[in-house]
Amino acid sequence: MGNLVLEALCKRYGSSTAVERVDLEVKQGEMVALLGPSGCGKTTTLRMVAGFIPPSEGRILIGGQDVTRRPAHARDTGMVFQSYALFPHMTVGQNVAFGLEMRKVGRAERDGRVMEALRLVRLDHLADRLPRQLSGGQQQRVALARALVVNPAVFLLDEPLSNLDAKLRGEVRMEIRALQQRLGLTTLIVTHDQEEALTMADRLVVMERGRVRQVGTAEELYENPTDPFVAGFVGRCNLIEGRLEAPGGFRAASGALLHCDVEAAEARPDAALLALRPERIGLQPDAEGGGRVAAVTYLGAQTEYLVEQDGTSLLIIRPTPTLADPLRRLAVGDAVTLSWEAAAARLLPAAT
């Protein structure tokens, strides 16, 4: 076990850049998620760490050792593939034993460790089955056991849940996280699903078009996004174009003057966007503020309101009001007043 360090890692294909100068440290025992839409370079980054793609520039260090030029088979990473990539002609036990065989571990010790790894994923009773005789969730767990049995220095997960159905996904997510914490695995996981990243990882790396947009904990990214892409990708967000007007106001392109934090404004004179989380906006059913309801969507636990205010459309999400609440009877066309704390409105530079 050790830490994983990426230094200015780049990958170019001809004139197009898949990954652009990624710097990252995954600490010993930490789980970091690479999060982003498809084509953002997250999988390319993971595959460079595993040794399947040679980087164009930069270095990869595992436990302090530079492995940039080492072939995949000499890297000591344990990877779980999106397709599971089990060996179809070997039994579950032979699949899990493969890595130990390659490491020339003796037969007796090997058998013991294989069973131990299978017990870890609760599949020791299926060691003699072939992969195709297992369900998707079981195959996934075999893939986990196979990667973990060799005690890899770095544990790599490539969209490990994308082939599972919604119900199973929640379970396996918890299981992987529990294993990772119990064994103290240094882990890098790739996913396009923000909920998956938020629930599993200690820190998140949000990527877009080959670049790292922001690195931080779930709370840092959600509460303090520094980039419009991150604000819109992690959770939902109203992003309003405009410019600052001293003091303490933000003039939207549509003309509306929106309330924001003065101190924050001073710290960011280049602000071109106001980011406002839909659940941070309060809603009163009176005509004072000049808002008008354009749509109400009941979603069970929550209700979404689309409100037009001075030419700007704002999305508001509230817990569905109780039957007694006058908000419950709010309908399209009704006048409303919006309110939010100055601190809730974040100022961001223009999207790049």
Add this chain to the structure above:
Amino acid sequence: MGNLVLEALCKRYGSSTAVERVDLEVKQGEMVALLGPSGCGKTTTLRMVAGFIPPSEGRILIGGQDVTRRPAHARDTGMVFQSYALFPHMTVGQNVAFGLEMRKVGRAERDGRVMEALRLVRLDHLADRLPRQLSGGQQQRVALARALVVNPAVFLLDEPLSNLDAKLRGEVRMEIRALQQRLGLTTLIVTHDQEEALTMADRLVVMERGRVRQVGTAEELYENPTDPFVAGFVGRCNLIEGRLEAPGGFRAASGALLHCDVEAAEARPDAALLALRPERIGLQPDAEGGGRVAAVTYLGAQTEYLVEQDGTSLLIIRPTPTLADPLRRLAVGDAVTLSWEAAAARLLPAAT
């Protein structure tokens, strides 16, 4: 235009039953969603209405006329297929014109109505393209125009959004709903996505294993589920097994006594399950109630808590507390007190 009535509609394949006695009326201009997991019989029901599958029993009436034995081409339904099912060798214009040709509409009128239908979906500038030259969202809109141009008595939608990406799905959903309302279309839509059903339909029909579990508006289903399957499928729900204990208590199988509504309890002496929505449970950081936090998952706008109380696990979802709120610092192992209104706890019969 007219209404659609299904009377005791059944479909059996040998000894297995795909659809079991479905009764339903879709009123003139109403949009009804058939909602359920895959294999619940919702698509079979839709295909029986379109005339692609002959029912084993029961009747189908469109505008009062029995069409049960009529072939598909004589039914006057307009269907939008999951795969869009555009004719690949015809241009967009020819695709849309096909239904009018079949109805022997003259060339001049046909051209006018085709362009009108394409304008409706904002694709009149692409009438000469072939379907494969269009994006998925555009193909979807051609399929809509093709089905609508013939003014069908009943409009049928089979998982119309499942082949679109998440971003586009929201847009097309609003567009279909707006068209349906503007044109006053009697519409039956099939979907497995509860959010899609909640946002689009006037009423929902929840199906499972060939049977209708409950019919109602989004609010009726979410707030007053009468069936454990519906409670768990529409929104998330804590379902706790146990039995009633007079007065006003529900004894969980684990032994905990849970607070519930006395009047409701009297109305349902067969209660075997207590259904409690995770967002209707209040959370106080004190030791009085005897709850213990087992997991905290930060999800941005919301935070999920898993709380153990007297051997029962309860999921609680709260809007993420502000930084000042002491709840914000709640961690695994902390003692908490849970509370809910008696009316929030619904009593349900055992699952069938």
Add this chain to the structure above:
Amino acid sequence: MSMPAPSRLLFHAVVAAAFALMLAPVVMVMVISVFRQEIVSFPPPGLTLDWYVNAWDRQEFARGFVSSLQVALMATLIGVPTGTAAAYAIARGWLPGKGAVNTLLLSPLAVPGVVAGTALYMFYLRAEFWIDADITATLHGLVAAHVLLTIPWTVRLVSASLAQLDRSAEEAAANLGARPFTVFRRVTLPMMRPGIVAACLFSFIQSFENLELSLLLVGPGRTTLPVAMLSYLEFRIDPTLAAVATVQILLVGGLMLLTDRFVKLSRVV
């Protein structure tokens, strides 16, 4: 996966040699057909088209070419519609014993050509005995034999294009008011077109180049080109034959490339 350099080099050499060996005879025959001398020598003794002229002047090749064309066209015209109907029936599940049908369609690969030819010849002889009319040396007999050759290929090519066909397009047409025959004519048939075109070209080629079925069934004065080549070969080998071979290679190769534009042959053949 990468390989160590030396084994990879050896590997490439083997693969390259295999392909060179496959191409060599074809290239050689083309080269021979345009050289003045019968024996290839260096430096080349000059190019000529005399062998082509010679080939055309020999009646058996010219006539053989014409009757091969004739038989191939007729076999295609009869075999492709029949095969297309069969493919449609198989795809729609109207035929019982789908597995048996698929196995049967492999028969052109399974039954040795000479065996099929012999079987057909014997069958024709018996049939002649019963119906009291000539079959073996007639054009009808020959075309019927070639039709048997075209059907399996047609079924496979058309089936491949049907497999890609979205059934729901047919349902959509019905939903829009089209009766079953209209659905077939306006939607199904146009969607099958690439497969049918490929089947036509491919059936033509298979019939045109067939030797074994024709061998026993050709009549006097109605020899097909491959049979004519075989007869010629029994007496002498000279560049005239190379010229005939080159013409066939170019014709058939051209048709293959044309077919490939409609259906990716490498996927379905």
Add this chain to the structure above:
Amino acid sequence: MSMPAPSRLLFHAVVAAAFALMLAPVVMVMVISVFRQEIVSFPPPGLTLDWYVNAWDRQEFARGFVSSLQVALMATLIGVPTGTAAAYAIARGWLPGKGAVNTLLLSPLAVPGVVAGTALYMFYLRAEFWIDADITATLHGLVAAHVLLTIPWTVRLVSASLAQLDRSAEEAAANLGARPFTVFRRVTLPMMRPGIVAACLFSFIQSFENLELSLLLVGPGRTTLPVAMLSYLEFRIDPTLAAVATVQILLVGGLMLLTDRFVKLSRVV
């Protein structure tokens, strides 16, 4: 899509007739081979295996059978490993001009058999002239020709099995510490096995039943079975030939069914 009843009936009749016609000659030849009389008559004059005994007694068939077996086995043993290597190289993108290679692999279907045979014969004659050694009437020459036949089939069958192979299984093996050659031996090769087995059986069949390539290349006393049948045919037609044909149909058909268990032939051939 349903059809109106009358046209559907007609349609079924056409399809049934087509299939009956395809089966008739094969069935007929099998029937002839066990009837006592040369001319089939009703009631049947009694069954016999005499024609099979007669076929085995005739040296040319017995020897032809043995040398066909010999040639087919050798061609398979050489062609399949070569073709497998080529298929692997193509799948891994190591060969430039993938499209050209795929076209080349269609050559056994594109180049008429007689033309290929003639080309090879001419090629061999020139080669003999240069290297000053016999090729045309030798076993080596014949086997080499048949190897050319087996390679394209092997490449296609193995390629089909490689296309279904999940590349990430190879990556997983490397990730677990396997060196490239170990990856190939422990993961890639076992996953290709069904394709390779099918290629062996199929190459054997193709070589065994080939007439056109062998025709000019067989030497005295080393005639293959199809060539022996052709020679016999030039003198007489009798049920002995039907017996030989039946044996071949059963042998090849059996091998085809066996192959089909490894790879769904109807998908890849």
